[in-house]
Amino acid sequence: MTASDAILLALACPLIGAVLVGLVGAFTPEDPETGGNDNREGVTLAAAAATFAVVLGLLPVVADGSRPELLLMEVLPGIPMLFRIEPLGMLYALVASGLWIPTSLYAFGYMRGHHETNQTRFFVCFALAIFAALGIAFAGNLFTLFLFYEVLTFSTYPLVTHSGTPEAVKAGRVYLGVLVFTSVTLLLLGIVTTWHLTGTMEFMPGGILEPAGVSGRTAMGLLGLFAFGTGKAALMPFHRWLPNAMVAPTPVSALLHAVAVVKAGVFTILKVVVYIFGIDFLADTGASQWLCWAAAFTLLSSSVVALTKDNLKARLAYSTISQLAYIVLGAALATGAGALGGGMHIAMHAVGKITLFFCAGSIIVFAHKTEISTMDGLGRRMPITMGAFFIGALSIIGLPPMGGSWSKWYLALGAAEADQIAFTFVLMISSLLSIGYLMPVVARAFFLPPKPWTDAHGHEHPAQTERAEAPWLVTGPLVATAVGCVLLFFYAPELRELLLPMLDTAAATAEVVR
């Protein structure tokens, strides 16, 4: 099997998986009480494992410096559906497909525990979303990226509106409204303009704008179209869809709205900055300076908003917005270390945040709590869940020995390389803020005694002390990802080695290697 075949196979696994999940779900009975179906869940797990295996098989090829590609077909004259794997896309594909496995296991436990209906539709759309994420990761030109970007938008809509309640439908409107508005107007305009200016849409090391003689001013405008057009990156003011998407079942919030969908956004920005604009071109023209400030604003203000949220999932959502802005900032700094830090943060934040969401879901289903103020003493009742939460929180804050510390290190380094110490301070302040919004959850859970609380329906509950730990299908995945946070700290050099070639141009590499 050649690497090209492997690309096709990697895309086919989740797609065929989606079809099979649908068929098996339609023709085999569900458990009437929990809505579960072991055959269907088996197919999901097999598809997830197969996808990850194929993607993992591509890793050594890409790490050796080759760039496997696959020209699927010519869609429009001169505009093919082209896939080409470069380091950044490899990393994103690994993260998305790798985390699909624990999320699937977690989803089986969660959906059954929550007695959710329409689980077949749920798992079909989930597989389709992974298919779209891999398409984005492997896209070799802007057209292919845009195509799968929109597939991802529309395949996740049924997941956001899964419950079908008026609240969910309303959130779905915001979700679709923001994501489609930004992508169809700004992003598409940016893509057509790029095509119009350069006559190509392919991602090229070093960028395609400078050779085409595009001026710095035009590049600045174009960067605006890309940065705000990629609504999935949740750059303010186009961030509202993300907190709204939290009405979805928690596995969706965990994998899609902490990993696949939002990372698709920042991945797009990072990839466009590196391979369309070119870091050196941006550094020379200063066309991305404004984006540093826009990202810094989002980064700080959403951290402050997170402090004010009592609902755990809402707090995590605003934390995600802030962390995404780290990656945008890394891209906008236009230095090698910044881009590297941004790339690493895609992986580090993914593993950390998915852990936190897994814990939040576990708390919702098995302790029936959504508000942080009711979680006093929860650490005694759910020690595994809250322990994992603690580790995930440390990684998000960026403390060793968690993976998150490395990406923040490179981001800070990137700001220093660019002689923009202001942004180093921004990063520090934001880290302090993240301590402020994450640590109280842990502190309440472990250090405060349980107290009486009132749930969302107005029912009074006495202070509870009995164990409420989730079953292994839920705790297993969240322990696994928590361990992943620690492992990533030690595997950071490998990540760095993988990503370094994306900087390609000698100057940018020298900055980091020195």
Next chain:
Amino acid sequence: MSDPVVVQAALTDHLPVLQVIVPLLAAPVCVIFKERRASRALAIAASWLCLYISVSLLGTVLDHGAISYALGGWAAPYGIEYRVDVVNAYVLVIVSAVAAVVMPFGRSEEGLDVDPSRVHLYYAALLLCLCGLLGMAVTGDAFNIFVFLEISSLASYTLIATGKGRRALRAAYSYLVMGTIGGTFYLIGIGLLYQVTGTLNIGDLAVRLEPVMQSREVVVAFAFLVVGLGIKLALFPLHQWLPNAYTYAPAKVSAFLAATATKVGVYVLLRVLFGIFGVAFVFGQLELHKLLVPLSLAAMFIGSIAAIAQTNIKRLLAYSSIAQIGYMTLGIAMANVSGLTGGIVHLFNHAMMKGGLFLVVACVVARTGSARIEDMAGLGKQMPVTMAAFVVGGLSLIGVPATVGFVSKWYLVQGALQRGWNWAAVLILLSSLLAVVYVWRVLEVVYFRDRPAGAPDVTEVGAAMRIPTWILIGASVVFGLQANLTVGVAEKAALVLLGGAG
């Protein structure tokens, strides 16, 4: 005497006229049959034959260049010339392909809303309408266009009037009034041109107009032609007849007309602007784009906003058509290769998606008996396959990548950028967002509401309705992923038109 090779050669030579004769002869035979099964079978056979003829014509034209056919052996400019080049071969394929798919839709009278004793008349009218539309496209004679325009119009008044209730009659009547005004304007324009040049042949007109371009008669003729055709193709603000006509016609007729009638109108406009008058006169001297661009943009926005406000799904799709026609005329107004390619390829693309969507509605009406959006509540569960077709068609209307809608939009935006109209590029993209709103309004009702209290459960439609629907809906995805063919032909057509080769 009857050497098969000679007969075959002779038939191939006569393909341009057979394109019109087949449906023209099939129509009276339907009336003679007086039997609904036989007339349906004949209509299907005739439409499939038409599709075969048009595809072979397109193949010939692509390989060997334009075909000129002298009707009755009388050479142009004295006789009537049928002239087939890439532009009209392409339109012939669109019209006959839609006819070939829509004609078999639904078993016997199912989904027709027609009195069973009159089904044969209904098919006769449908065939005559097809004949008129094909004739308008195939002929190279400006007056002959008028003749076929009237044939297709009269047939479509009849078809609309077969719809249920008095409103169908009123809709047909107001279409008749508007259509007649349009036809008359067109005729006046042709008359003036004949007075100036003494010819009716389009190719000949272009040559003979050259020295007299500056005369007032020519400018007046131009104005009459554009306004007359503007009514026929429902160019904003001359679109008033369209929503009622599409709403009250039987669903199958709506599907056929929406996918073909306005498209042929756009084609004739293209022929008149680029074939008779030429780019230099139309856009250089008269600066038609200064009129056409605002009207197109108004169509795109007002049509879409009106669509959002509708409570009847057929009317919603009708207003959406007005908006989509705005895309086509905007592409024409750009008068560059990309813009014109976008406009021309949208003829095909819109035919596929709108035809498919109207067929979906025909399925819904056949089952629920209602075209009100409210009454579609809960159908997502009860007619999942049909509603999935609506989702795909709706995404295509929005212009999501991998659908035909995206292909058209891509070329239109590019054409706008090439022309330096950056604001138009932004407006094209913004207007497609309005499509999100009106499509999603329907989808939310379909998927998130329960069946209305007391409404009987409905079942999925049968294969005779499902297959034609999915052919058109499927085409709107296939040609969105493999647009080389359609865009290639549209681009050639645009080059022919801009080259003035006629």
